[in-house]
Amino acid sequence: MSEDWPLFEVFIRSRSGLEHKHVGSLHAADARMAIEHARDVYTRRQEGVSIWVVRSADLIASDPQEAESLFEPARDKVYRHPTFYAIPEEVKNL
Amino acid sequence: MNAVSGAASPADGEHGAMRPEAHFRCVLRLGDTSLVLGQRLSEWIGHAPELEEDLALANLALDLIGQARLLLAYAGELEGHGRDEDALAFLRDATEFTNLTLAEQPNGDFGHTLVRQWLLDSWQLEIYQGLIASTDARLAAIAAKALKETRYHYRFSSGWLVRLGDGTEESHLRVQGALDHLWRFTPELFAPDDIDERMQAAGVAPSLAELGPQWSRRIDADLAAATLQRPAAQPYPWHGKRGVHTEHLGHMLGEMQYLQRAYPGARW
Numbered sequence: 263m264s265e266d267w268p269l270f271e272v273f274i275r276s277r278s279g280l281e282h283k284h285v286g287s288l289h290a291a292d293a294r295m296a297i298e299h300a301r302d303v304y305t306r307r308q309e310g311v312s313i314w315v316v317r318s319a320d321l322i323a324s325d326p327q328e329a330e331s332l333f334e335p336a337r338d339k340v341y342r343h344p345t346f347y348a349i350p351e352e353v354k355n356l
Numbered sequence: 357m358n359a360v361s362g363a364a365s366p367a368d369g370e371h372g373a374m375r376p377e378a379h380f381r382c383v384l385r386l387g388d389t390s391l392v393l394g395q396r397l398s399e400w401i402g403h404a405p406e407l408e409e410d411l412a413l414a415n416l417a418l419d420l421i422g423q424a425r426l427l428l429a430y431a432g433e434l435e436g437h438g439r440d441e442d443a444l445a446f447l448r449d450a451t452e453f454t455n456l457t458l459a460e461q462p463n464g465d466f467g468h469t470l471v472r473q474w475l476l477d478s479w480q481l482e483i484y485q486g487l488i489a490s491t492d493a494r495l496a497a498i499a500a501k502a503l504k505e506t507r508y509h510y511r512f513s514s515g516w517l518v519r520l521g522d523g524t525e526e527s528h529l530r531v532q533g534a535l536d537h538l539w540r541f542t543p544e545l546f547a548p549d550d551i552d553e554r555m556q557a558a559g560v561a562p563s564l565a566e567l568g569p570q571w572s573r574r575i576d577a578d579l580a581a582a583t584l585q586r587p588a589a590q591p592y593p594w595h596g597k598r599g600v601h602t603e604h605l606g607h608m609l610g611e612m613q614y615l616q617r618a619y620p621g622a623r624w
Binding site: 289 | 406407408411412415508511512515519
Protein backbone atom coordinates (compact mmCIF):
# COMPACT_ATOMS: atom_id res chain seq x y z
CA MET A 263 0.00 0.00 0.00
CA SER A 264 2.91 2.31 0.75
CA GLU A 265 3.71 2.59 -2.93
CA ASP A 266 0.28 4.13 -3.47
CA TRP A 267 0.62 6.66 -0.69
CA PRO A 268 2.72 9.75 -1.31
CA LEU A 269 5.68 10.53 0.89
CA PHE A 270 5.48 13.49 3.30
CA GLU A 271 8.31 15.27 5.10
CA VAL A 272 7.62 16.03 8.75
CA PHE A 273 8.72 19.11 10.69
CA ILE A 274 8.22 19.40 14.44
CA ARG A 275 8.52 22.41 16.70
CA SER A 276 9.64 21.36 20.14
CA ARG A 277 8.25 22.88 23.32
CA SER A 278 11.35 25.00 23.79
CA GLY A 279 12.10 25.55 20.13
CA LEU A 280 11.26 28.54 18.00
CA GLU A 281 11.42 26.87 14.63
CA HIS A 282 10.18 23.66 13.09
CA LYS A 283 12.88 21.09 12.49
CA HIS A 284 12.87 18.31 9.98
CA VAL A 285 12.49 15.01 11.84
CA GLY A 286 11.81 12.47 9.10
CA SER A 287 9.28 11.34 6.58
CA LEU A 288 6.26 9.06 6.33
CA HIS A 289 3.61 7.79 3.96
CA ALA A 290 0.01 8.99 4.09
CA ALA A 291 -2.96 9.09 1.74
CA ASP A 292 -3.77 12.75 2.37
CA ALA A 293 -2.75 15.79 4.40
CA ARG A 294 -5.01 15.03 7.35
CA MET A 295 -3.68 11.52 7.62
CA ALA A 296 -0.13 12.84 7.33
CA ILE A 297 -0.65 15.06 10.38
CA GLU A 298 -2.15 12.15 12.31
CA HIS A 299 0.68 9.83 11.33
CA ALA A 300 3.26 12.46 12.23
CA ARG A 301 1.60 12.85 15.61
CA ASP A 302 1.60 9.10 16.18
CA VAL A 303 5.09 8.43 14.87
CA TYR A 304 7.08 11.51 15.91
CA THR A 305 5.43 13.00 19.00
CA ARG A 306 4.94 9.90 21.15
CA ARG A 307 7.44 11.17 23.70
CA GLN A 308 6.27 14.78 23.87
CA GLU A 309 8.76 15.85 21.23
CA GLY A 310 6.66 18.72 19.97
CA VAL A 311 3.84 21.21 20.18
CA SER A 312 3.37 21.88 16.48
CA ILE A 313 3.61 19.80 13.31
CA TRP A 314 4.16 20.75 9.69
CA VAL A 315 3.91 18.23 6.89
CA VAL A 316 4.64 18.81 3.25
CA ARG A 317 4.57 16.45 0.32
CA SER A 318 8.13 15.42 -0.46
CA ALA A 319 7.37 15.98 -4.14
CA ASP A 320 6.66 19.64 -3.37
CA LEU A 321 10.09 20.24 -1.86
CA ILE A 322 12.58 21.73 -4.25
CA ALA A 323 16.10 20.78 -3.25
CA SER A 324 19.49 22.03 -4.32
CA ASP A 325 21.44 19.70 -6.54
CA PRO A 326 24.35 18.01 -4.68
CA GLN A 327 26.29 18.19 -7.95
CA GLU A 328 26.21 21.95 -7.69
CA ALA A 329 27.43 22.08 -4.09
CA GLU A 330 30.82 23.43 -5.07
CA SER A 331 29.53 26.39 -6.99
CA LEU A 332 26.76 27.08 -4.52
CA PHE A 333 28.64 26.86 -1.23
CA GLU A 334 32.38 27.01 -1.77
CA PRO A 335 32.46 30.73 -2.65
CA ALA A 336 31.34 31.60 0.92
CA ARG A 337 34.23 29.78 2.52
CA ASP A 338 36.79 32.61 2.40
CA LYS A 339 34.39 35.38 3.42
CA VAL A 340 34.67 35.22 7.20
CA TYR A 341 33.78 38.90 7.45
CA ARG A 342 30.20 37.91 6.80
CA HIS A 343 29.96 36.35 10.26
CA PRO A 344 28.61 38.83 12.82
CA THR A 345 31.33 37.87 15.28
CA PHE A 346 32.91 41.31 15.22
CA TYR A 347 29.98 42.98 16.97
CA ALA A 348 29.22 43.26 20.67
CA ILE A 349 25.72 41.88 21.35
CA PRO A 350 23.61 43.98 23.72
CA GLU A 351 22.39 42.02 26.71
CA GLU A 352 18.73 42.70 26.00
CA VAL A 353 18.94 40.81 22.73
CA LYS A 354 17.84 37.24 23.18
CA ASN A 355 17.50 34.35 20.78
CA LEU A 356 20.22 35.48 18.43
CA MET B 357 -16.94 6.48 49.67
CA ASN B 358 -18.03 9.68 51.35
CA ALA B 359 -14.45 10.81 51.28
CA VAL B 360 -14.67 10.65 47.51
CA SER B 361 -18.03 12.14 46.69
CA GLY B 362 -18.90 14.23 49.70
CA ALA B 363 -21.91 13.72 51.93
CA ALA B 364 -24.50 11.18 50.86
CA SER B 365 -27.04 12.83 48.60
CA PRO B 366 -30.78 12.79 49.27
CA ALA B 367 -31.16 10.59 46.21
CA ASP B 368 -29.68 7.72 48.22
CA GLY B 369 -32.83 7.50 50.28
CA GLU B 370 -33.50 4.12 51.77
CA HIS B 371 -31.41 2.47 49.05
CA GLY B 372 -28.29 4.17 50.35
CA ALA B 373 -26.79 0.83 51.28
CA MET B 374 -26.98 -0.22 47.64
CA ARG B 375 -25.09 2.79 46.42
CA PRO B 376 -21.49 1.68 47.06
CA GLU B 377 -22.15 -1.48 45.07
CA ALA B 378 -23.72 0.51 42.22
CA HIS B 379 -20.87 3.03 42.31
CA PHE B 380 -18.34 0.21 42.06
CA ARG B 381 -20.24 -1.36 39.15
CA CYS B 382 -20.52 1.96 37.35
CA VAL B 383 -16.75 2.59 37.43
CA LEU B 384 -15.97 -1.06 36.72
CA ARG B 385 -18.07 -0.98 33.53
CA LEU B 386 -16.19 2.02 32.19
CA GLY B 387 -12.86 0.44 33.05
CA ASP B 388 -13.77 -2.92 31.53
CA THR B 389 -14.88 -1.38 28.24
CA SER B 390 -11.61 0.56 27.95
CA LEU B 391 -9.55 -2.49 28.88
CA VAL B 392 -11.26 -4.89 26.48
CA LEU B 393 -11.17 -2.42 23.60
CA GLY B 394 -7.51 -1.63 24.31
CA GLN B 395 -6.65 -5.33 24.33
CA ARG B 396 -8.47 -5.84 21.03
CA LEU B 397 -6.56 -2.98 19.42
CA SER B 398 -3.25 -4.29 20.71
CA GLU B 399 -3.87 -7.49 18.72
CA TRP B 400 -3.09 -5.38 15.65
CA ILE B 401 0.47 -4.66 16.72
CA GLY B 402 2.78 -5.98 14.03
CA HIS B 403 -0.14 -6.71 11.69
CA ALA B 404 -1.51 -3.32 10.63
CA PRO B 405 -1.49 -2.55 6.91
CA GLU B 406 1.07 0.26 7.36
CA LEU B 407 3.86 0.96 9.82
CA GLU B 408 2.23 4.29 10.61
CA GLU B 409 -1.17 2.66 11.25
CA ASP B 410 0.51 0.07 13.43
CA LEU B 411 1.82 2.85 15.67
CA ALA B 412 -1.50 4.71 15.55
CA LEU B 413 -3.46 1.67 16.72
CA ALA B 414 -0.87 0.94 19.41
CA ASN B 415 -1.21 4.54 20.63
CA LEU B 416 -4.99 4.18 20.87
CA ALA B 417 -4.57 0.89 22.72
CA LEU B 418 -2.14 2.44 25.20
CA ASP B 419 -4.49 5.36 25.87
CA LEU B 420 -7.37 2.95 26.51
CA ILE B 421 -5.34 0.68 28.76
CA GLY B 422 -4.18 3.76 30.65
CA GLN B 423 -7.82 4.75 31.17
CA ALA B 424 -8.59 1.20 32.27
CA ARG B 425 -5.81 1.30 34.87
CA LEU B 426 -7.15 4.50 36.43
CA LEU B 427 -10.74 3.28 36.38
CA LEU B 428 -10.09 -0.25 37.60
CA ALA B 429 -7.77 0.93 40.37
CA TYR B 430 -10.55 3.25 41.51
CA ALA B 431 -13.18 0.50 41.17
CA GLY B 432 -11.04 -1.74 43.34
CA GLU B 433 -10.94 0.96 46.04
CA LEU B 434 -14.71 1.45 45.84
CA GLU B 435 -15.26 -2.28 46.15
CA GLY B 436 -13.07 -2.36 49.24
CA HIS B 437 -12.01 -6.00 48.99
CA GLY B 438 -8.36 -5.29 48.34
CA ARG B 439 -8.43 -5.96 44.60
CA ASP B 440 -6.13 -3.69 42.58
CA GLU B 441 -6.30 -2.99 38.84
CA ASP B 442 -4.21 -6.07 38.01
CA ALA B 443 -6.41 -8.38 40.06
CA LEU B 444 -9.49 -6.99 38.32
CA ALA B 445 -7.96 -7.24 34.86
CA PHE B 446 -6.23 -10.58 35.05
CA LEU B 447 -8.03 -12.64 37.67
CA ARG B 448 -11.69 -12.36 36.71
CA ASP B 449 -13.58 -14.69 34.40
CA ALA B 450 -15.62 -13.56 31.41
CA THR B 451 -18.94 -13.57 33.29
CA GLU B 452 -17.49 -11.10 35.79
CA PHE B 453 -16.48 -8.64 33.05
CA THR B 454 -18.91 -5.80 32.56
CA ASN B 455 -17.69 -4.22 29.31
CA LEU B 456 -20.06 -3.26 26.51
CA THR B 457 -20.56 -6.22 24.17
CA LEU B 458 -19.44 -4.14 21.20
CA ALA B 459 -15.94 -3.68 22.65
CA GLU B 460 -15.19 -7.41 22.73
CA GLN B 461 -16.11 -8.10 19.09
CA PRO B 462 -13.19 -9.48 17.04
CA ASN B 463 -11.10 -7.13 14.93
CA GLY B 464 -12.04 -8.48 11.50
CA ASP B 465 -10.31 -6.48 8.79
CA PHE B 466 -8.91 -2.99 9.27
CA GLY B 467 -12.20 -1.36 8.24
CA HIS B 468 -14.14 -3.55 10.66
CA THR B 469 -11.82 -2.51 13.50
CA LEU B 470 -12.22 1.15 12.58
CA VAL B 471 -16.02 0.97 12.49
CA ARG B 472 -16.04 -0.60 15.96
CA GLN B 473 -13.59 2.05 17.11
CA TRP B 474 -15.62 4.90 15.68
CA LEU B 475 -18.84 3.67 17.30
CA LEU B 476 -17.15 3.42 20.69
CA ASP B 477 -15.09 6.60 20.35
CA SER B 478 -18.25 8.57 19.74
CA TRP B 479 -19.86 6.78 22.70
CA GLN B 480 -16.91 7.64 24.94
CA LEU B 481 -17.03 11.26 23.78
CA GLU B 482 -20.56 11.61 25.14
CA ILE B 483 -19.90 9.63 28.32
CA TYR B 484 -16.68 11.39 29.33
CA GLN B 485 -18.14 14.77 28.47
CA GLY B 486 -21.03 13.98 30.79
CA LEU B 487 -18.80 12.59 33.54
CA ILE B 488 -16.80 15.83 33.78
CA ALA B 489 -19.75 17.21 35.74
CA SER B 490 -19.90 14.17 38.04
CA THR B 491 -20.35 14.73 41.77
CA ASP B 492 -17.57 12.18 42.14
CA ALA B 493 -14.50 14.40 41.82
CA ARG B 494 -12.12 11.55 41.12
CA LEU B 495 -14.27 10.13 38.35
CA ALA B 496 -14.62 13.63 36.89
CA ALA B 497 -10.83 14.02 36.87
CA ILE B 498 -10.33 10.68 35.13
CA ALA B 499 -12.96 11.67 32.56
CA ALA B 500 -11.29 15.03 31.91
CA LYS B 501 -7.99 13.31 31.17
CA ALA B 502 -9.61 10.59 29.06
CA LEU B 503 -11.67 13.07 27.07
CA LYS B 504 -8.55 14.65 25.55
CA GLU B 505 -7.43 11.24 24.38
CA THR B 506 -10.86 10.31 23.14
CA ARG B 507 -11.15 13.44 21.02
CA TYR B 508 -8.07 12.33 19.13
CA HIS B 509 -9.33 8.74 18.86
CA TYR B 510 -12.54 10.04 17.36
CA ARG B 511 -10.69 12.30 14.94
CA PHE B 512 -8.66 9.28 13.83
CA SER B 513 -11.53 6.79 13.51
CA SER B 514 -14.05 9.18 11.95
CA GLY B 515 -11.41 10.22 9.41
CA TRP B 516 -10.91 6.61 8.43
CA LEU B 517 -14.65 5.99 8.32
CA VAL B 518 -15.06 8.70 5.69
CA ARG B 519 -11.91 7.67 3.82
CA LEU B 520 -13.05 4.05 3.56
CA GLY B 521 -16.79 4.65 3.21
CA ASP B 522 -16.31 7.24 0.51
CA GLY B 523 -13.27 5.47 -0.92
CA THR B 524 -13.23 2.62 -3.41
CA GLU B 525 -16.12 0.30 -4.16
CA GLU B 526 -14.32 -2.43 -2.23
CA SER B 527 -13.62 -0.31 0.86
CA HIS B 528 -17.20 1.00 0.85
CA LEU B 529 -18.62 -2.54 0.75
CA ARG B 530 -16.35 -3.66 3.57
CA VAL B 531 -17.13 -0.88 6.03
CA GLN B 532 -20.85 -1.00 5.22
CA GLY B 533 -20.70 -4.74 5.93
CA ALA B 534 -18.87 -4.12 9.20
CA LEU B 535 -21.44 -1.50 10.18
CA ASP B 536 -24.33 -3.83 9.35
CA HIS B 537 -22.75 -6.51 11.51
CA LEU B 538 -21.75 -4.37 14.48
CA TRP B 539 -24.91 -2.26 14.61
CA ARG B 540 -26.75 -4.96 16.59
CA PHE B 541 -24.51 -4.18 19.59
CA THR B 542 -25.19 -0.43 19.66
CA PRO B 543 -28.57 -0.36 21.48
CA GLU B 544 -26.69 -1.39 24.62
CA LEU B 545 -24.57 1.78 24.53
CA PHE B 546 -27.29 4.10 25.81
CA ALA B 547 -29.81 1.71 27.38
CA PRO B 548 -29.85 2.51 31.11
CA ASP B 549 -30.39 -0.23 33.68
CA ASP B 550 -30.97 0.10 37.43
CA ILE B 551 -27.29 0.79 38.16
CA ASP B 552 -27.13 3.56 35.55
CA GLU B 553 -30.32 5.10 36.90
CA ARG B 554 -29.13 5.01 40.47
CA MET B 555 -25.82 6.63 39.53
CA GLN B 556 -27.59 9.26 37.49
CA ALA B 557 -29.89 10.08 40.42
CA ALA B 558 -26.84 10.48 42.66
CA GLY B 559 -25.20 12.79 40.13
CA VAL B 560 -22.29 10.42 39.65
CA ALA B 561 -23.04 9.53 36.02
CA PRO B 562 -24.80 11.39 33.19
CA SER B 563 -28.21 10.40 31.87
CA LEU B 564 -27.75 7.80 29.15
CA ALA B 565 -31.25 8.47 27.84
CA GLU B 566 -30.28 12.10 27.21
CA LEU B 567 -26.89 11.33 25.67
CA GLY B 568 -28.25 8.75 23.25
CA PRO B 569 -29.86 11.22 20.80
CA GLN B 570 -26.69 13.36 20.75
CA TRP B 571 -24.64 10.29 19.87
CA SER B 572 -27.18 9.37 17.23
CA ARG B 573 -26.94 12.79 15.55
CA ARG B 574 -23.15 12.59 15.43
CA ILE B 575 -23.36 9.08 13.97
CA ASP B 576 -25.79 10.21 11.27
CA ALA B 577 -23.59 13.17 10.27
CA ASP B 578 -20.51 10.97 9.97
CA LEU B 579 -22.38 8.28 8.04
CA ALA B 580 -23.62 10.89 5.58
CA ALA B 581 -20.05 12.15 5.04
CA ALA B 582 -18.91 8.57 4.55
CA THR B 583 -21.80 7.78 2.15
CA LEU B 584 -22.80 4.87 4.41
CA GLN B 585 -26.32 3.70 5.25
CA ARG B 586 -27.51 3.58 8.84
CA PRO B 587 -28.70 0.02 9.46
CA ALA B 588 -32.23 -0.67 10.68
CA ALA B 589 -32.86 -0.53 14.42
CA GLN B 590 -32.02 -3.78 16.17
CA PRO B 591 -33.60 -5.50 19.15
CA TYR B 592 -31.59 -5.36 22.35
CA PRO B 593 -30.53 -8.82 23.46
CA TRP B 594 -26.96 -7.91 24.51
CA HIS B 595 -26.03 -7.36 28.13
CA GLY B 596 -22.25 -7.31 28.28
CA LYS B 597 -22.36 -4.77 31.07
CA ARG B 598 -24.32 -7.28 33.14
CA GLY B 599 -21.75 -9.99 32.46
CA VAL B 600 -23.58 -11.74 29.62
CA HIS B 601 -21.11 -11.85 26.75
CA THR B 602 -20.62 -13.22 23.27
CA GLU B 603 -18.28 -16.18 22.94
CA HIS B 604 -15.47 -13.89 21.81
CA LEU B 605 -14.66 -12.39 25.20
CA GLY B 606 -13.63 -15.71 26.74
CA HIS B 607 -11.17 -16.40 23.91
CA MET B 608 -9.73 -12.93 24.21
CA LEU B 609 -9.30 -13.22 27.98
CA GLY B 610 -7.70 -16.63 27.55
CA GLU B 611 -4.85 -14.94 25.74
CA MET B 612 -4.82 -11.77 27.82
CA GLN B 613 -4.81 -13.55 31.18
CA TYR B 614 -2.72 -16.58 30.28
CA LEU B 615 0.49 -15.44 31.94
CA GLN B 616 -1.05 -14.40 35.26
CA ARG B 617 -3.13 -17.57 35.36
CA ALA B 618 -0.20 -19.86 34.54
CA TYR B 619 2.33 -18.02 36.74
CA PRO B 620 0.32 -16.25 39.45
CA GLY B 621 1.94 -13.04 40.61
CA ALA B 622 4.57 -13.06 37.85
CA ARG B 623 6.23 -9.67 37.45
CA TRP B 624 8.88 -8.26 35.14
